[in-house]
Amino acid sequence: xxFEGTAHRYGRxxxxxxIIPARYLNTSDPAELAKHCMEDLDAGFVGKxxxxxxxxxxxxxxxxxxxxxxxxxxxxAGVEVVIAKSFARIFYRNAINTGLPIMESxxxxxxxxxxxxxAVDADAGTITNVTTGATYQAQPFPPFIKGIIERGGLIxxxxxxxxxx
Amino acid sequence: MTDGRGKxxxxxxxxxxSGTDAVAGDIVVADVDFxxxxxxxxxxxxxxxxxxxxxxxxxxxxxxxxxxxxxPSPIEGVSALHTxxxxxxxxxxxxxxxxxxxxxxxLIPEQGHVVPxxxxxxxxxxxxxxxxxxxxxTGVGSTDGAAxxxxxKLWFKVPETMRFTLNGELPAGVFSKDIILHIAGxxxxxxxxxxxxxxxxxxxxxxxxxxxMTISNMAIEVGAKAGLMRADAKTLAxxxxxxxxxPAPVDPDADATYAVAHTLDLSALSPQVAKPHAVDxxxxxxxxxGTPIQQGFVGxxxxxxxxxxGIAAGILAGRKVHPDVRFIVAPASKQIxxxxxxxxxIQTLVExxxxxxxxGCGPCVGTHNGVPSDGENVISTANRNFKGRMGNSNAFVYLxxxxxxxxxxxxxxxxxxxxxxxxxxx
Numbered sequence: 001x002x003f004e005g006t007a008h009r010y011g012r013x014x015x016x017x018x019i020i021p022a023r024y025l026n027t028s029d030p031a032e033l034a035k036h037c038m039e040d041l042d043a044g045f046v047g048k049x050x051x052x053x054x055x056x057x058x059x060x061x062x063x064x065x066x067x068x069x070x071x072x073x074x075x076x077a078g079v080e081v082v083i084a085k086s087f088a089r090i091f092y093r094n095a096i097n098t099g100l101p102i103m104e105s106x107x108x109x110x111x112x113x114x115x116x117x118x119a120v121d122a123d124a125g126t127i128t129n130v131t132t133g134a135t136y137q138a139q140p141f142p143p144f145i146k147g148i149i150e151r152g153g154l155i156x157x158x159x160x161x162x163x164x165x
Numbered sequence: 166m167t168d169g170r171g172k173x174x175x176x177x178x179x180x181x182x183s184g185t186d187a188v189a190g191d192i193v194v195a196d197v198d199f200x201x202x203x204x205x206x207x208x209x210x211x212x213x214x215x216x217x218x219x220x221x222x223x224x225x226x227x228x229x230x231x232x233x234x235x236x237p238s239p240i241e242g243v244s245a246l247h248t249x250x251x252x253x254x255x256x257x258x259x260x261x262x263x264x265x266x267x268x269x270x271x272l273i274p275e276q277g278h279v280v281p282x283x284x285x286x287x288x289x290x291x292x293x294x295x296x297x298x299x300x301x302x303t304g305v306g307s308t309d310g311a312a313x314x315x316x317x318k319l320w321f322k323v324p325e326t327m328r329f330t331l332n333g334e335l336p337a338g339v340f341s342k343d344i345i346l347h348i349a350g351x352x353x354x355x356x357x358x359x360x361x362x363x364x365x366x367x368x369x370x371x372x373x374x375x376x377x378m379t380i381s382n383m384a385i386e387v388g389a390k391a392g393l394m395r396a397d398a399k400t401l402a403x404x405x406x407x408x409x410x411x412p413a414p415v416d417p418d419a420d421a422t423y424a425v426a427h428t429l430d431l432s433a434l435s436p437q438v439a440k441p442h443a444v445d446x447x448x449x450x451x452x453x454x455g456t457p458i459q460q461g462f463v464g465x466x467x468x469x470x471x472x473x474x475g476i477a478a479g480i481l482a483g484r485k486v487h488p489d490v491r492f493i494v495a496p497a498s499k500q501i502x503x504x505x506x507x508x509x510x511i512q513t514l515v516e517x518x519x520x521x522x523x524x525g526c527g528p529c530v531g532t533h534n535g536v537p538s539d540g541e542n543v544i545s546t547a548n549r550n551f552k553g554r555m556g557n558s559n560a561f562v563y564l565x566x567x568x569x570x571x572x573x574x575x576x577x578x579x580x581x582x583x584x585x586x587x588x589x590x591x
Contacts, residue, residue: 060358154309
């Protein structure tokens, strides 16, 4: 998977309440959730994000509530991949399970400014800042998690397991 | 392999539930004893089950869905989600806790669904609360929750453990909430990410089960996967008459390997307050005393238990809430509401000026029952003060103990509660 888009850069501890406030959890419709993505942190985000863009953040991205609406809202707002210095544990699992690509690379985050053009090769784990020309290597996924991703996510994995019974 | 070394509580519970010799860092597939979802997360889990092609749960006696986050429904969209949950209960036999039953994290242990030594997952981040009763319980998303509902098992990375040994004796007017806020300020919002926490020492021993739950509840606020304590005589007494299963307490080995071990003496701890908009933005109350407030809130899975309502009622007895302050109280469950009525706490709180709302999460998570106005300050017993958390991103939420909230709503500004606990003022 290769992506190229504009980076939208945020700070540390971006919590799932600001990614999608609970007052909008009265629906499970991804398109509706996408309309309010990042609203309490950056009310202009939905207006400026374009399909194929990249979200960049510092430590502990996705901390707080376990709401899976958060990765769903990011994905359906058009974001192809989130690059962070680190991810909160529940968000990390939720992103894998809902098919939102995530990459951990403190170096890349340090080297990307808001508005830079960034290219990502998710299979190779490489992140290139097209604006500056610098390339970075993300942390690889552990093999067990890579297996879930390769089987098409957790739902497909469970379907397989239940069919084997 | 363990190299003959002792194991942490987390390693022992994952070993027992996966049939392996599990040590930190291993990825295991483990049997879960219970799976829970709430009304924000269950509808997505139910939809994920449908996409998995699964029309039943692994064991209807081990699955529950709870309507607590927006309950009673404030809007038709939520009413539709509640209907999905009721239908799911009828279709699968899973337990449904409907409007008015209370907050999931009170109900699951209170109703005896989990016992010491269990492993459970819940589709809510504060599922870590039952670590206080020796359950490895952790929050997951809806798809993980659905997988666990379908198969009765889930994959886990066995966490390393950060140990906190809490020595000394808490001063009067200082509570378990102040301890966990102090720890959050000390190690930060990602200070224990991916880890389990273990709490022990004389301070924990002296706390009630209610007070211990406050600490375990907030393990997630430092990124932890669980906040574990031993099951002692108090825990086992608390379990008498709850549920039908026998507790199987798990103690860590004396030579267990800890990633980090902190020892704190809490004899001089003062009341702590988390300032907007981060739970780790903590300071001693002296630094924020006098900050005007327009709303106070006692409730939530952190501090909506009987002991908490009793502390607030003790301070407010014979006193009045400041005329410029709204004071909202949400007992954590129907049983707590009944017990608080029997103890006279509700009478006292309402006479003082409290608005008592249905047992549930409402004000904490900003769905209804007390959304603050622009520019207002709120002092709350909740576990989160993120921007917009209470439903308005232009409001400011401070977190403190039930005593701090009760003292503050009397004066209309953030107030040190210790004056109510010295010289026989109570």
